Amino acid sequence: MENEEIRIGVFVCECGVNIGGYVDVQAVADYALTLPDVEYVKINKFTCADSGQAEIQIGIKEHNLNRVIVAACTPRTHEPTFRACCKEVGVNPYQFEFVNIRDQCSWIHMWDREGATAKAKDLVRMGVARARLLEPLEESSVPVDQNVLVIGAGVAGMQAAIDFGDMGYNVYLVEKEPSIGGRMARFDKVFPTNDCSICILGPKMVEVARNKNINIMSYAEVTDVDGFVGNFEVTVMHKPRYLDTSICTGCGACQEACPVEVPSEFNENFGIRKAIYIPFPQAVPMRAVLDKENCIGCKACEKACEAGAIRYDQEPIYEKLKVGVITVAVGMDAFDPLPHNNYGYGLYDNVITTMEFERLLNAAGPTGGHVVRPSDAVEPITVGFINCVGSRDVNENIYCSGGVCCMFSIKNAQLLKEKRPETNHYVFYMDIRATMRGFEEAYNRARDLGVKFIRGKPVEITEMENGNLVVRVEDTLKGEIMNVEVDLLVLGTGLVPNQGVRDMGSILKLPRSTDNFLTELHPKLAPVDTTTDGVFVAGCAAGPRDVAYSTAHGSATAGRATRLLSVGSAPIMGITARINEDTCVVCGVCVDKCPYGVFEIVGTNGDRRVNVVEALCKGCGTCVTACPTGALEQSHFKNDQILAQVKNVLVYEGGE
Amino acid sequence: MAEVTEEWQPKIVMFCCNWCSYGGADSAGMGRFQQPPTVRVIRVMCSGRMDPVFILNAFLEGADGVIFSGCHIGDCHYVNGNYKATVKYKFLKAMVNELGLEDERLKLDWISASEGERYAEVVTEFTEQIKKVGPSPLKPEGVI
Numbered sequence: 001m002e003n004e005e006i007r008i009g010v011f012v013c014e015c016g017v018n019i020g021g022y023v024d025v026q027a028v029a030d031y032a033l034t035l036p037d038v039e040y041v042k043i044n045k046f047t048c049a050d051s052g053q054a055e056i057q058i059g060i061k062e063h064n065l066n067r068v069i070v071a072a073c074t075p076r077t078h079e080p081t082f083r084a085c086c087k088e089v090g091v092n093p094y095q096f097e098f099v100n101i102r103d104q105c106s107w108i109h110m111w112d113r114e115g116a117t118a119k120a121k122d123l124v125r126m127g128v129a130r131a132r133l134l135e136p137l138e139e140s141s142v143p144v145d146q147n148v149l150v151i152g153a154g155v156a157g158m159q160a161a162i163d164f165g166d167m168g169y170n171v172y173l174v175e176k177e178p179s180i181g182g183r184m185a186r187f188d189k190v191f192p193t194n195d196c197s198i199c200i201l202g203p204k205m206v207e208v209a210r211n212k213n214i215n216i217m218s219y220a221e222v223t224d225v226d227g228f229v230g231n232f233e234v235t236v237m238h239k240p241r242y243l244d245t246s247i248c249t250g251c252g253a254c255q256e257a258c259p260v261e262v263p264s265e266f267n268e269n270f271g272i273r274k275a276i277y278i279p280f281p282q283a284v285p286m287r288a289v290l291d292k293e294n295c296i297g298c299k300a301c302e303k304a305c306e307a308g309a310i311r312y313d314q315e316p317i318y319e320k321l322k323v324g325v326i327t328v329a330v331g332m333d334a335f336d337p338l339p340h341n342n343y344g345y346g347l348y349d350n351v352i353t354t355m356e357f358e359r360l361l362n363a364a365g366p367t368g369g370h371v372v373r374p375s376d377a378v379e380p381i382t383v384g385f386i387n388c389v390g391s392r393d394v395n396e397n398i399y400c401s402g403g404v405c406c407m408f409s410i411k412n413a414q415l416l417k418e419k420r421p422e423t424n425h426y427v428f429y430m431d432i433r434a435t436m437r438g439f440e441e442a443y444n445r446a447r448d449l450g451v452k453f454i455r456g457k458p459v460e461i462t463e464m465e466n467g468n469l470v471v472r473v474e475d476t477l478k479g480e481i482m483n484v485e486v487d488l489l490v491l492g493t494g495l496v497p498n499q500g501v502r503d504m505g506s507i508l509k510l511p512r513s514t515d516n517f518l519t520e521l522h523p524k525l526a527p528v529d530t531t532t533d534g535v536f537v538a539g540c541a542a543g544p545r546d547v548a549y550s551t552a553h554g555s556a557t558a559g560r561a562t563r564l565l566s567v568g569s570a571p572i573m574g575i576t577a578r579i580n581e582d583t584c585v586v587c588g589v590c591v592d593k594c595p596y597g598v599f600e601i602v603g604t605n606g607d608r609r610v611n612v613v614e615a616l617c618k619g620c621g622t623c624v625t626a627c628p629t630g631a632l633e634q635s636h637f638k639n640d641q642i643l644a645q646v647k648n649v650l651v652y653e654g655g656e
Numbered sequence: 657m658a659e660v661t662e663e664w665q666p667k668i669v670m671f672c673c674n675w676c677s678y679g680g681a682d683s684a685g686m687g688r689f690q691q692p693p694t695v696r697v698i699r700v701m702c703s704g705r706m707d708p709v710f711i712l713n714a715f716l717e718g719a720d721g722v723i724f725s726g727c728h729i730g731d732c733h734y735v736n737g738n739y740k741a742t743v744k745y746k747f748l749k750a751m752v753n754e755l756g757l758e759d760e761r762l763k764l765d766w767i768s769a770s771e772g773e774r775y776a777e778v779v780t781e782f783t784e785q786i787k788k789v790g791p792s793p794l795k796p797e798g799v800i
Contacts, residue, residue: 074682075699076674103685104697108776115665115693122696509735514728531733575701595735620734622704625744637700639707646710649669649696650718653800 006037006132009065010124011056013047013072015102022106024117028071031121035128039063047072053085060089067091067131071099071124092136094574094636099127122649129644137574137635142615144230144534144564145324149174151222151504154182155201155547156539157329158208159554164327165213167558169565172321173208174236175218176500179283181205182331186266186355188362190547191411192442198282198364205284218285223318225326225507226597228615229534229570234321240314242276242290247309250286252278257304262294264366268356270374271366276301281364325534325561328508328518329554330500332540335390335397335493342389342396343491344461349375350469351461351489353389354408361415371416373488375467380423380487383416384471385409386458387429391494399515401494401544403433407442409492410434414446425451426484428458428473436546454482461489495544508535509595517543528556531618533570536560575619575636579612584631586610590623599623666720666786667800670695670779671710672767673703673737676727679769689776692783695723702726704737708748711762715752718795721761721786723778728766738766758789 010032014020025043033041040063044052047070059065068086072078075098083093101120109116146169150161153175161173173180184190185205187197208214217236224235243254260275267273275294278286290301290310302310334355337345345351350373352360363369373380387409390396406429413425427446432453434443447453460472464485471484497516505512510530511519518537521529528536536557539550564570577590577598586608591599598616603609621634633639672678678699684691700706703726714722724745726738745764752762763782767775 074678074685076679076682100681100697103682105693107685107688108691109693110688110690112693119693119696126696126698511731511733511735513731519731593740595737618734620702620704620737621700622702622734622737622740625705625707626740634701634705637705639709642698642700642707642710643713645698646669646713647717649714650667650795650799652796652798 004066006067007039007063007065008037008067008069008128008131009040009042009056009059009063010038010069010071010128011047011052011059012041012043013052013070014043014045015072016046019072019102019106022110022113022116023101023120024113027117028101028120028124032124032128035125037067037132038128040065048078048081053081056082056085057089060086060091065091067095067097067134069097069099069124069127069131071101071120071127073102074098074100094137095131095134097127097131097134099123125651126645126648129648130641133638133641133644134636139574140572140614141569142228142230142572144568144570145232145322146170146565147172147321147323148325148327148561148565149222149232149234149321149323150327150329152182152329152331152500152539152541153180153208153216153218154329154331154539154550155184155204156331156550156554157182157327158204159551160327160329160538160558161208161214162204162211163555163558164561165211167562169213171214172236172323173214173216174220174222175216176221177279178219178241178287178289179279179285180208180216180218181282181284184547185280185282186268186358188358188365189411189415191407192436192438194411194415202282205282209284216285219289222504222507228613230324230564231615232323232326232534234323236319236321238317238319240292240316241287242292242311242314243288243309244311245285245287247307248287249307250278250288251306252288253304253306254288254301254310257300259298259300260294260296262291267359267366268353270356270359325536325564326508327536327538327554327557327561328504328510328541329538330504330541331498332495332501332544333498335496337389337491337493340396343386343458343489344463344469345491348461348463348469349373350467350487351491353491353493354405354412355493357412357490361412371488373467378487379420382424382426382486383413384469384484384486384489385413385425385427385492386489387427387492388457389491389493390496392430397494397496397515399544400433402546403435403439404544404546405492405494406433407439407546409490410443410446410451412490413451414442414449417449417451426471426486427451427453428471429453429455430457436548454484495540501541504541508532510535510537515543517541528553528560534561534564572615573619575634576614576617577612577619577621577623577632577634579610580631580633581609583629584610585629587628589626589628590632593623593626664787664791665692666694666783666791667718668695668721668723668782668786669714669719670697670722671703671706671724672697672699673726673733674699674701675733676731676769677703677725677767677775680725680767680771680775683770683772684775685772687772689773691776691779694783695779702732702734702737703741704734706741706744708744708751711748712751712755715755715757715761715792715794718792718799720792720795721763721782723763723765723782725765725767725778728768731768756793760785760789761792
């Protein structure tokens with residue numbers, strides 16, 4: 001291999017007129033042929049098309065090429081295409097080099113043909129210099145464990161678990177709350193069709209429980225994940241419920257007997273629950289949980305429990321799992337208006353949030369479905385809804401919560417209007433984002449019912465003596481300042497990342513965007529993949545989205561992950577770090593520098609050496625820069641390969 | 657030293673991380689954000705890969721300026737490689753002065769994959785900056 005003659009082929013793409021219209025492609029091709037080791041040059045109309053790829057393969061065969069350069073667009077989209085094309089005819093995919101003369105020449109120097117062409121020549125020269133030093137690399141693979149971990153059992157996680165289970169894979173479904181179901185279990189109805197939320201979610205929860213391949217681990221949290229694609233070692237902490245779930249029948253006698261009343265989280269702190277309680281009537285698993293913080297130790301529950309399930313002395317149990325793939329579906333929080341008292345929330349009794357309104361509207365909620373205002377428990381006649389609370393606001397979050405809050409306000413105004421036609425509703429909005437199927441129709445239905453939409457962001461809320469609120473707002477369509485008196489004001493709070501997103505971000509080393517949600521591998525072309533191989537993300541953990549979108553993403557993660565499970569092995573890319581043990585002095589700098597724990601020092605005394613777990617390496621190359629002895633190299637981005645490019649940026653006028 | 661003329665175009669080496677800044681360059685292309693043809697991009701996977709040797713070599717070869725660019729702090733595809741790049745940048749700033757070069761010739765900037773317009777602005781502004789300080793005194797005679 002070492003003495004093999006280097007034979008480079010350069011394929012210059014016209015990309016129709018995208019390149020050909022602004023760069024002198026012929027001049028670039030002619031120049032390429034003068035460069036060292038370039039044996040063959042060809043101009044293609046469209047290199048990526050079938051015909052273009054065929055021209056590459058013919059070139060390789062007829063001219064016995066062992067390096068291929070395509071001067072075209074960006075490796076970020078087209079590198080896999082050309083690598084596969086090379087591989088098919090025996091050129092190692094890592095001896096393919098991409099030169100970008102479209103995004104970096106023709107499209108950005110459209111009025112400077114000479115400059116663009118000169119630059120294209122430079123880039124090709126740099127590419128040739130690098131290609132001469134490219135080494136063949138083999139992609140290795142690791143076996144994939146056939147168990148699956150799904151973190152979070154909201155609608156996205158449940159759907160993922162069902163799909164994995166139906167495909168025959170064993171699933172561990174870990175949920176931090178005592179019951180699966182997530183946010184959706186708390187909604188009254190879901191837009192745009194206004195189905196009863198728990199009526200459609202309940203059967204899905206039962207389906208999860210009945211699926212023989214799904215192992216529900218409720219009231220449990222993932223505390224640590226080690227390993228890599230196909231071979232994750234997961235630590236799950238089972239929080240103590242203080243009862244034996246294998247005996248508890250979920251009869252509820254304990255909560256009847258318990259004398260301690262605390263605000264009910266499930267009902268957004270409206271209404272009460274006991275210190276020992278069943279989370280909600282449709283809970284899965286239907287088991288009680290004891291809240292030790294509020295328990296007074298009276299043992300009334302122990303006496304009431306006929307099954308004898310109460311165990312006051314339980315401790316957290318840590319369980320180790322081995323899984324091959326992971327779906328992260330840890331959901332979100334609703335924006336909390338309390339810290340900044342947005343629109344008087346927390347100051348005025350009758351300002352509540354959408355989630356609180358959902359529970360009031362719910363027939364199984366604390367008021368039996370009667371929407372009453374907190375100050376005097378009177379059913380309001382006039383209700384105001386403010387949209388974009390905590391969203392599209394430079395003081396809070398600049399992003400839009402995906403129209404979810406718009407649709408909540410539209411739906412809730414409509415539902416209350418239908419229930420009590422004598423009520424009046426005002427929705428204060430900046431823009432209505434009713435973008436998905438059926439949303440616009442739902443918006444129109446609300447308007448037909450008489451819900452008034454005022455385009456304007458309220459500037460001031462004033463509380464009156466009777467508890468009513470005056471909303472001061474400019475109707476920007478009329479250019480009129482209005483003071484609207486309402487009995488109850490509902491804040492359409494946006495969606496924000498929750499603690500689970502932050503925890504999983506650090507445990508699984510997943511990057512987060514500026515909005516602090518998890519980042520997908522690619523927002524368009526890999527929307528449920530992450531930068532950590534074998535880890536997929538579904539639902540609101542990766543940004544605000546509604547039920548349908550979350551469900552689809554749950555399924556999508558199962559589909560993407562099954563590619564690895566069904567094949568049973570996962571490829572490890574070739575651009576990993578390699579160590580030269582002869583020059584390594586085992587200083588351990590790389591151990592600290594690597595964010596993925598690729599390096600570990602093994603052995604003692606004279607036998608100490610650095611062990612490289614290649615499967616963990618993501619190929620950033622940071623360790624190479626940190627290594628003081630040059631013992632580390634990153635395959636495909638070796639120092640001499642990059643330096644060859646650097647040295648070929650400039651050239652002596654008129655040639656070498 | 658190369659002659660300074662009105663039309664003189666500097667040559668700038670720009671190191672871009674694969675995930676953000678190279679993506680920013682792609683976005684600049686997609687959006688047709690026009691910019692002077694002064695920059696030659698070298699792609700590395702992460703700004704943390706940025707070896708000071710690359711940058712010093714670029715100057716020794718005669719580059720008039722060097723930019724290295726990665727994901728915004730907090731957005732690194734590899735958790736915190738960009739943070740490690742900032743440490744190298746501080747060191748390099750001092751080295752550049754040692755070489756007898758002006759501060760303005762080295763720049764570190766964060767450009768995300770969606771910031772095509774900003775990418776073009778960074779390139780345009782840096783080019784203007786380099787035009788003001790003129791050709792690199794380290795540029796060997798006859799090199800373009």
